Amino acid sequence: MSSKNIESHLVEKRVFKPSRDFSKKARIGSMAEYQKLWEESIAKPDKFWAREASELLWQQKWSKVLEWKEPFAKWFVGGHLNVSENCLDRHLGTPRQNKAAILWEGEPGEKRTLTYQQLHREVCRFANVLKAHKVKKGERVIIYMPMVPEAAIAMLACARIGATHSVVFGGFSAEAIRDRISDSQAVLVITCDGGYRRGSVVPLKKNVDDALKGDAQTVRGVIAFKRTGQETHMEQGRDTWWHDEMAKVDANCPAIPLDSEHPLFVLYTSGSTGKPKGILHTTGGYLVGAYMTTKYVFDLRDEDVYWCTADIGWVTGHSYIVYGPLANGATILMYEGAPNWPENDRFWKIIEDYRVTIFYTAPTAIRAFIRWGDQWVKKHDLSSLRLLGSVGEPINPEAWMWYHNVIGGGRCPIVDTWWQTETGAIMITSLPGAVPTKPGSAALPFFGVDAVVVDDNGDEVGPNVGGKLVIRKPWPSMLRTIHGDKPRYKKTYWAEVKGAYFAGDGARRDKDGYFWIVGRIDDVLNVAGHRIGTSEVESALVSHAVVAEAAVVGRPDDLKGQAVVCFVTLKQDVTATEQLREDLKKHVRHVIGPVATPDEIRFADALPKTRSGKIMRRLLKQVAAGVTVTGDTSSLEDLSILAKLAAKED
Ligand code: WTA
Numbered sequence: 302m303s304s305k306n307i308e309s310h311l312v313e314k315r316v317f318k319p320s321r322d323f324s325k326k327a328r329i330g331s332m333a334e335y336q337k338l339w340e341e342s343i344a345k346p347d348k349f350w351a352r353e354a355s356e357l358l359w360q361q362k363w364s365k366v367l368e369w370k371e372p373f374a375k376w377f378v379g380g381h382l383n384v385s386e387n388c389l390d391r392h393l394g395t396p397r398q399n400k401a402a403i404l405w406e407g408e409p410g411e412k413r414t415l416t417y418q419q420l421h422r423e424v425c426r427f428a429n430v431l432k433a434h435k436v437k438k439g440e441r442v443i444i445y446m447p448m449v450p451e452a453a454i455a456m457l458a459c460a461r462i463g464a465t466h467s468v469v470f471g472g473f474s475a476e477a478i479r480d481r482i483s484d485s486q487a488v489l490v491i492t493c494d495g496g497y498r499r500g501s502v503v504p505l506k507k508n509v510d511d512a513l514k515g516d517a518q519t520v521r522g523v524i525a526f527k528r529t530g531q532e533t534h535m536e537q538g539r540d541t542w543w544h545d546e547m548a549k550v551d552a553n554c555p556a557i558p559l560d561s562e563h564p565l566f567v568l569y570t571s572g573s574t575g576k577p578k579g580i581l582h583t584t585g586g587y588l589v590g591a592y593m594t595t596k597y598v599f600d601l602r603d604e605d606v607y608w609c610t611a612d613i614g615w616v617t618g619h620s621y622i623v624y625g626p627l628a629n630g631a632t633i634l635m636y637e638g639a640p641n642w643p644e645n646d647r648f649w650k651i652i653e654d655y656r657v658t659i660f661y662t663a664p665t666a667i668r669a670f671i672r673w674g675d676q677w678v679k680k681h682d683l684s685s686l687r688l689l690g691s692v693g694e695p696i697n698p699e700a701w702m703w704y705h706n707v708i709g710g711g712r713c714p715i716v717d718t719w720w721q722t723e724t725g726a727i728m729i730t731s732l733p734g735a736v737p738t739k740p741g742s743a744a745l746p747f748f749g750v751d752a753v754v755v756d757d758n759g760d761e762v763g764p765n766v767g768g769k770l771v772i773r774k775p776w777p778s779m780l781r782t783i784h785g786d787k788p789r790y791k792k793t794y795w796a797e798v799k800g801a802y803f804a805g806d807g808a809r810r811d812k813d814g815y816f817w818i819v820g821r822i823d824d825v826l827n828v829a830g831h832r833i834g835t836s837e838v839e840s841a842l843v844s845h846a847v848v849a850e851a852a853v854v855g856r857p858d859d860l861k862g863q864a865v866v867c868f869v870t871l872k873q874d875v876t877a878t879e880q881l882r883e884d885l886k887k888h889v890r891h892v893i894g895p896v897a898t899p900d901e902i903r904f905a906d907a908l909p910k911t912r913s914g915k916i917m918r919r920l921l922k923q924v925a926a927g928v929t930v931t932g933d934t935s936s937l938e939d940l941s942i943l944a945k946l947a948a949k950e951d
Pocket residue numbers: 570615616617691692693694695696717718719720721722723743804805806818820821827830831832
């Protein structure tokens with residue numbers, strides 16, 4: 302967040318009450334109701350969660366709601382269920398059978414609709430394809446696809462047979478895929494020939510081929526969905542086409558009962574070290590969390606057209622495109638491409654065309670829309686909208702007000718939802734019919750969430766005092782561990798603050814108990830709502846032959862929230878040139894992916910260090926944010942003078 306935003310964040314006084322109309326129809330229609338349920342969820346969690354969980358379909362009921370041996374949780378112990386059955390079969394034989402589950406639009410403009418029955422059929426068939434490839438319960442499958450319905454079909458098919466999926470965002474490179482294959486020991490990769498983005502084709506299959514050139518011996522096969530039709534290399538004996546595979550199987554595939562704690566997916570995310578963490582989510586608790594947050598936070602109705610603009614490669618796509626909405630029997634809209642293709646009004650055109658009622662997006666996107674201008678919005682009828690959501694980063698009050706007025710026409714409640722890959726489901730939010738909103742605040746804890754702000758000693762701080770955001774009680778959709786690394790799980794999340802979960806955010810609570818999330822306080826950047834570990838970018842940089850040392854910090858950015866600034870020292874006799882700057886940017890894109898492209902590379906003759914040899918990151922952050930440095934930023938910067946000054950102040 303920029304300093305300007307922080308200022309407005311502290312003086313923000315506006316409060317927006319839910320409209321009477323919205324509250325009347327909402328599941329939770331008043332603050333008193335919210336409070337009563339929240340208190341029950343904290344005082345009697347077993348009773349609360351058992352009631353929520355029994356709305357789902359269990360093939361065998363659990364014997365115990367929670368078994369907690371800090372920091373390891375088991376939820377709905379002994380219960381058996383299948384996520385795909387809950388998202389699909391449960392709606393068959395009901396009026397939802399022929400309802401649209403997915404309304405899809407490709408970037409070039411094609412449209413497809415899949416009803417619940419059709420989606421069920423496709424999922425069953427693809428589950429049979431997985432079985433034909435001898436994918437067994439518990440084995441990992443990588444999914445590297447653009448936003449096509451087949452991405453959701455692949456996920457649900459894995460869930461149907463108990464394979465654990467790991468979706469890799471299409472903005473990651475071949476090397477990043479390779480790391481994820483090797484860490485997860487995946488046996489199969491599901492991909493596409495390509496996907497469309499801003500009018501051009503992203504060569505996904507080629508990236509998979511490159512990823513498999515290394516030591517990915519665990520992979521037995523690659524299945525590619527034909528999306529773009531471009532020339533694509535198919536490796537004999539390893540690669541097959543989706544449609545050929547689907548032609549060989551039937552649509553009969555009963556969902557197998559899985560233990561409540563069976564691993565549903567592993568999703569990799571950045572942490573404070575160079576190696577991404579495989580966040581592991583299991584079956585019962587995750588589904589209960591995704592299902593019931595979707596139900597209450599978006600207050601979904603059968604007649605809604607619900608659109609979450611996230612990519613399936615992120616946790617938001619998992620919980621709020623696929624699992625939460627489908628478990629609720631909702632109609633979801635899925636769009637493949639960019640918001641500004643062919644023009645800046647593509648999103649508004651989609652909302653008008655499909656009469657979208659619920660729209661869930663990220664602050665970065667909202668800030669881009671503001672920059673493009675209201676005229677693009679005004680061209681379209683957005684009167685179908687009834688609820689707006691925000692996720693992924695703190696939303697600055699200015700962007701919130703614009704969202705409220707220009708997109709929501711002043712009539713739609715906004716739910717600002719705070720959560721993480723690790724939490725699996727929304728943790729802090731307003732409830733649209735019950736909780737008044739304040740622009741820039743994520744509002745109050747969701748049911749079952751015991752969130753507080755603490756100081757370095759772990760003691761709760763008073764109103765408006767900043768500190769670490771922690772959760773003091775386990776919750777059903779929490780991560781269970783880091784795949785293959787229990788010690789790292791313990792150390793990262795449960796060691797910083799005694800007896801509580803800490804995942805790296807700073808926050809304060811105002812006198813009404815509302816949370817104001819400041820952002821990451823660890824070495825993780827939030828760039829356009831995407832988590833990027835500074836150390837991942839640093840290791841990518843030093844893997845380049847000419848780089849001696851690198852330090853990466855965030856700089857406040859009006860559009861993306863944070864920008865990636867890299868300070869680099871070069872090996873002896875290497876000259877800093879413009880060309881080298883570009884080469885290094887390209888190198889990072891190659892190693893991690895376009896998602897981590899540096900915004901700025903600054904060459905320094907040495908990195909400022911403390912006497913004990915630690916890089917002075919705080920100083921570099923200030924420099925990145927605009928503190929003037931002696932010397933010429935176009936060539937080598939001399940940071941030593943600043944370092945000396947800072948050392949004196951310390
Ligand atoms: C940030 C995305 C402020 C936060 C669901 C968190 C937010 C990280 C909000 C998780 C919000 C997410 N307000 N900050 N409403 N939502 N964040 O794992 O820093 O991709 O730790 O999950 O995004 O990012 P992740």
